[in-house]
Amino acid sequence: MLKLMKYELRKTMFSKLVLLCITGVAEIAYLVGVFLKTDKGDQILAFGAIGLMMCMMIGIFYIGIDSLISFHRDLNTKQSYMLFLTPKNSYQVLGAKILENGLSIFLAGVFFAVLIAVDASIGILYIGGVKEFLDLLNQLMISIQININLTPQQILMPFFAVLAGWLMTVVSGDLAIVLSATVFAGKKFSGLVSFLIFLLIDYIASKVLNAVPVVRDLMVQYVMIIGACFIMVIVMYFVTGWIMERKLSV
Amino acid sequence: MLECREITKNYGRKTAVDHVSLKIEPGRIYAMLGPNGSGKTTLMKMAVGLVKPNAGAFYYKGQPIGIESRKEIAYMSTEPYFYAWMTAKDIGKYYEDFFEDFSMKRYRDLLARMELTEDLKAKSLSSGMMAKLKIAVTMARDAKIYLLDEPLNGIDLLARDQIISSVLEAVSSDVALVISSHLVDELEKIVDTAIFMKNSHLVEVCGAEEVRIQQGKSIVDKYREIYGHGGEELC
Numbered sequence: 001m002l003k004l005m006k007y008e009l010r011k012t013m014f015s016k017l018v019l020l021c022i023t024g025v026a027e028i029a030y031l032v033g034v035f036l037k038t039d040k041g042d043q044i045l046a047f048g049a050i051g052l053m054m055c056m057m058i059g060i061f062y063i064g065i066d067s068l069i070s071f072h073r074d075l076n077t078k079q080s081y082m083l084f085l086t087p088k089n090s091y092q093v094l095g096a097k098i099l100e101n102g103l104s105i106f107l108a109g110v111f112f113a114v115l116i117a118v119d120a121s122i123g124i125l126y127i128g129g130v131k132e133f134l135d136l137l138n139q140l141m142i143s144i145q146i147n148i149n150l151t152p153q154q155i156l157m158p159f160f161a162v163l164a165g166w167l168m169t170v171v172s173g174d175l176a177i178v179l180s181a182t183v184f185a186g187k188k189f190s191g192l193v194s195f196l197i198f199l200l201i202d203y204i205a206s207k208v209l210n211a212v213p214v215v216r217d218l219m220v221q222y223v224m225i226i227g228a229c230f231i232m233v234i235v236m237y238f239v240t241g242w243i244m245e246r247k248l249s250v
Numbered sequence: 251m252l253e254c255r256e257i258t259k260n261y262g263r264k265t266a267v268d269h270v271s272l273k274i275e276p277g278r279i280y281a282m283l284g285p286n287g288s289g290k291t292t293l294m295k296m297a298v299g300l301v302k303p304n305a306g307a308f309y310y311k312g313q314p315i316g317i318e319s320r321k322e323i324a325y326m327s328t329e330p331y332f333y334a335w336m337t338a339k340d341i342g343k344y345y346e347d348f349f350e351d352f353s354m355k356r357y358r359d360l361l362a363r364m365e366l367t368e369d370l371k372a373k374s375l376s377s378g379m380m381a382k383l384k385i386a387v388t389m390a391r392d393a394k395i396y397l398l399d400e401p402l403n404g405i406d407l408l409a410r411d412q413i414i415s416s417v418l419e420a421v422s423s424d425v426a427l428v429i430s431s432h433l434v435d436e437l438e439k440i441v442d443t444a445i446f447m448k449n450s451h452l453v454e455v456c457g458a459e460e461v462r463i464q465q466g467k468s469i470v471d472k473y474r475e476i477y478g479h480g481g482e483e484l485c
């Protein structure tokens with residue numbers, strides 16, 4: 001399984017390196033802005049901060065999309081032989097993909113959370129104190145019409161709930177890709193039908209998440225939502241693996 | 251050793267393989283013969299689990315094919331299938347990671363003999379070089395069955411000799427080789443059994459020596475008889 005995961009990582013390595021490079025440019029801009037302490041510096045800081053936020057949001061989104069593109073290629077081109085000639089079953093092949101993608105999404109999330117924490121600390125140290133830094137950040141947020149009055153915990157828990165939800169969406173995409181390559185293979189409009197099925201699966205998944213009981217403690221609420229996402233991921237993993245094992249011809 | 255019973259595969263309305271039953275025994279070299287679309291490739295792909303049959307099944311050592319059979323059956327597809335980012339070295343490492351019977355030393359020897367280097371990128375190879383690379387990585391496995399789909403396709407005469415000699419080195423009393431090809435006369439020299447496929451059916455399995463002695467024909471004559479004028483009646 002680890003060897004399969006290693007090659008899954010290798011397949012999506014290029015886009016992750018591109019993301020890392022762009023993040024590096026935004027980070028340099030942010031740090032230059034912090035150290036310059038001039039009006040021009042503030043502009044560069046704003047550019048860097050917005051760049052980092054964009055890298056985080058688009059980057060994590062793209063890691064999921066890249067995994068779907070790779071999976072589609074693995075089932076619909078001759079490179080599928082590289083996976084399905086190995087002495088591994090479909091559950092292992094799919095499991096390696098989901099685990100690698102889940103870990104990539106989670107680690108990217110942690111990476112950006114740590115980066116933001118470090119950048120905030122640097123900002124506090126060099127701009128002249130917490131209040132000044134928050135004022136500057138608030139001005140920036142007002143300028144892009146976002147108002148934040150939250151604790152780090154209140155930001156992190158929904159953030160990780162969003163990551164879990166995104167992983168669930170990616171796995172429902174995997175299921176749709178497998179349906180397209182098996183049940184609907186060779187049929188007219190198989191791509192469209194699979195996309196509609198993906199929307200249906202995602203709709204059902206969102207209904208399941210809505211059915212999570214509401215509790216007073218917000219942290220417990222998020223833990224329950226993340227748990228529900230993982231249960232959905234596991235259910236869809238077994239359904240997808242079962243279809244692949246019985247129906248998939250590459 | 252490897253056996254299929256009443257195996258059938260349909261692609262939509264088209265039947266690629268129709269109720270084929272066949273046994274592959276160790277210590278023999280088989281030529282799988284037939285024109286394009288006769289079902290050779292689909293049959294090989296079903297033997298390694300790449301294609302799922304609609305009916306019937308393949309068995310290896312009495313068990314349905316699966317993870318265990320893939321450890322002992324080496325398949326070489328006619329199409330290139332390596333990841334584009336891979337070099338010849340990466341491909342060897344990949345096989346070493348997944349197949350216990352893969353020998354990196356033998357792979358390097360085969361690459362050298364085929365005049366290929368480890369730094370060659372898979373996506374930049376010509377069809378001839380790709381064919382040699384596929385043979386090198388497949389034959390570097392110490393498998394019990396080798397299924398080679400059109401290994402001589404698009405290969406010049408000298409390279410063909412290199413490929414055939416590399417393939418024949420794997421022959422032993424507990425190993426079976428199945429080679430599909432259109433180049434019947436090339437295979438005639440090395441095979442001891444011919445499998446004739448036509449229009450998705452298995453027409454005949456016959457020993458080369460038996461055909462020569464009992465019928466006074468070569469495999470090439472037999473091929474002409476089956477696929478040439480009047481061959482339709484055999485199917």
